[in-house]
Amino acid sequence: MRRILDLESCESFGIKRFHLLNMIKRVISNPVLCMLTVACINNNVNAASDQIIQDCDDCPSLVIIPAGEIDIRVPPGVIGRAHNAGWYTRVSFARAYAIGVFEVTNEQWHACIIAGGCDQLDYDTTLNQQYPATKISWQQARKYNQWLSKKTGYNYRLPSNTEWEYAARAGRGMNRYFNVLPQDICDLGNVYDQTAERILAYNLDTLPCDDGKVSLAPVGEFEPNAFGLYDTIGNAFEWTEDCASPGNFDASGLPTNGDPWFVGDCSLRGYRGSSWLTNESTYLIESDRFRDLTSSEEDLGFRVVRDIP
Numbered sequence: 049m050r051r052i053l054d055l056e057s058c059e060s061f062g063i064k065r066f067h068l069l070n071m072i073k074r075v076i077s078n079p080v081l082c083m084l085t086v087a088c089i090n091n092n093v094n095a096a097s098d099q100i101i102q103d104c105d106d107c108p109s110l111v112i113i114p115a116g117e118i119d120i121r122v123p124p125g126v127i128g129r130a131h132n133a134g135w136y137t138r139v140s141f142a143r144a145y146a147i148g149v150f151e152v153t154n155e156q157w158h159a160c161i162i163a164g165g166c167d168q169l170d171y172d173t174t175l176n177q178q179y180p181a182t183k184i185s186w187q188q189a190r191k192y193n194q195w196l197s198k199k200t201g202y203n204y205r206l207p208s209n210t211e212w213e214y215a216a217r218a219g220r221g222m223n224r225y226f227n228v229l230p231q232d233i234c235d236l237g238n239v240y241d242q243t244a245e246r247i248l249a250y251n252l253d254t255l256p257c258d259d260g261k262v263s264l265a266p267v268g269e270f271e272p273n274a275f276g277l278y279d280t281i282g283n284a285f286e287w288t289e290d291c292a293s294p295g296n297f298d299a300s301g302l303p304t305n306g307d308p309w310f311v312g313d314c315s316l317r318g319y320r321g322s323s324w325l326t327n328e329s330t331y332l333i334e335s336d337r338f339r340d341l342t343s344s345e346e347d348l349g350f351r352v353v354r355d356i357p
């Protein structure tokens with residue numbers, strides 16, 4: 049354990065102390081994070097870079113999602129159908145890709161503002177720096193990725209719906225909370241829980257657990273998934289690349305290679321996951337998983353994907 053607390057070598061690799069401390073809190077129970085931390089304490093950049101990528105000081109830290117397969121449930125016919133009805137379609141990812149460990153934070157967004165690449169948001173991004181950046185339109189998220197791509201020379205972009213699902217699910221189940229038992233969801237993310245209702249009194253149903261967070265929370269405060277991603281459950285919803293596709297009755301339109309689905313209404317773009325306002329009773333139907341690309345919501349942010357050349 050003494051070596052695990054040697055944070056400076058990790059910081060020299062560009063992993064922030066805040067995030068390291070969160071990792072270390074959970075390292076014992078998570079083999080993926082254990083690998084990451086051991087790589088850090090050995091200051092072995094080559095070994096660590098196999099697991100975590102950070103292309104600049106202000107860039108999001110990334111984990112590599114290996115090639116593989118996932119079953120996606122595609123609702124039949126129209127986008128208004130329920131998400132939990134439809135056909136399973138096998139999607140195969142032939143190549144690995146890198147995705148943000150965390151939702152993009154205010155600190156990272158502010159670096160983009162300072163550099164002239166991003167819009168000022170309607171709140172002060174110098175505050176709450178480790179909170180996810182929200183109230184961001186799909187178009188603004190794209191500008192951030194364009195700025196990051198130009199800055200680093202790598203292709204940064206939003207995930208497709210299927211890339212997001214594959215990375216977020218990390219081997220768990222298919223439903224909104226990845227088949228986690230309702231009483232256990234608060235271990236994995238910041239949702240509309242008993243604390244939120246007690247303080248906010250929105251008179252909404254709550255999940256049957258207490259995550260201790262009234263509203264939006266700093267990234268990385270809950271358990272990561274098996275790929276090492278944080279907050280894939282709760283905190284902020286996350287934009288994706290896909291257009292709102294009506295689908296076919298046999299679901300044959302869904303790209304089976306992990307690409308975004310660009311058929312349909314591309315003024316509506318996908319978002320996935322759940323948020324601090326999410327409770328069980330408002331499980332998303334498919335039409336609710338897309339939003340006007342100009343909209344900005346207090347519980348909608350994003351997570352970047354970076355292609356691996």
Ligand SMILES: [Ca+2]
Binds near residue numbers: 240243262263324
């Ligand atoms: Ca909460």
Ligand SMILES: [Ca+2]
Binds near residue numbers: 283286
């Ligand atoms: Ca999230």
